Amino acid sequence: MKKISKFILAVTLGTFAFGFQANAEDFPADIKPLMQKYTCFACHKVDARLVGPAYTEVAKKKYSNAKIVELIANPKPENWPGYPPMMALKNVPKADAMKIAAWINSLK
Ligand code: HEC
Structure with a gap:
């Protein structure tokens, strides 16, 4: 329970501190609708920690696109010490997750 409320607090603070829509503007036009539909943009920016x-940090891990798709459905918080755990987003269809994964891996 404690972990969960910390998580919610982090999400709320992240959202208000960084500006909800402003963050969404950072994404390229083809990726932005996916970020908004699946709320990724509430917790992730292109090139800064939220x-x-x-x-760009995820891209440095050199995951395959398929691995990223798997991690969206089954996050592994142990890969990111110091971060709250991401919830599993099993509602993201594979085809959309694959588009997001390919875009992440295109980042430098
Ligand atoms: C409520 C906040 C939140 C949302 C919404 C969210 N994430 Fe995350 N994400 C995190 C956090 C925190 C981490 C680091 C800890 C972890 O992996 O559990 C993370 C990690 C990741 C990783 C790295 C996984 C790894 O193991 O290296 C990827 C890829 C990712 N997110 C993609 C996405 C995508 C794509 C979406 C939308 C479909 C999304 N996230 C939505 C908070 C979020």
Whole structure:
């Protein structure tokens, strides 16, 4: 329970401190609708830490696209010490998750 309330607090603070819509504007036009539909943008920025790691940091892990798809459905918080755990987003269809994964891996 304690962990969960910390998590919610982090999400709320992240959201208000960084500006909800402003964050969404950072994403390229083809990815932005997915970020909004699945609320990824509430916790992730392209190149800065928010609640979760920057996607440029995720890109540095050199995961395969398939691995990223798997991690969206089954996050492994042990990969990110110092971050709250991401909830499993099993509602993201594979095809959309694959688009997001390919975009993350295109980041430098
Ligand atoms: C409520 C906040 C939140 C939302 C919403 C969220 N994430 Fe995360 N994400 C995190 C946090 C925190 C981490 C780091 C801890 C972890 O992996 O559990 C993370 C980690 C990740 C990782 C790295 C996984 C790894 O093991 O290296 C990827 C990829 C990722 N998120 C993608 C996404 C995508 C894509 C979406 C939308 C479909 C999304 N996230 C939505 C908070 C969030």
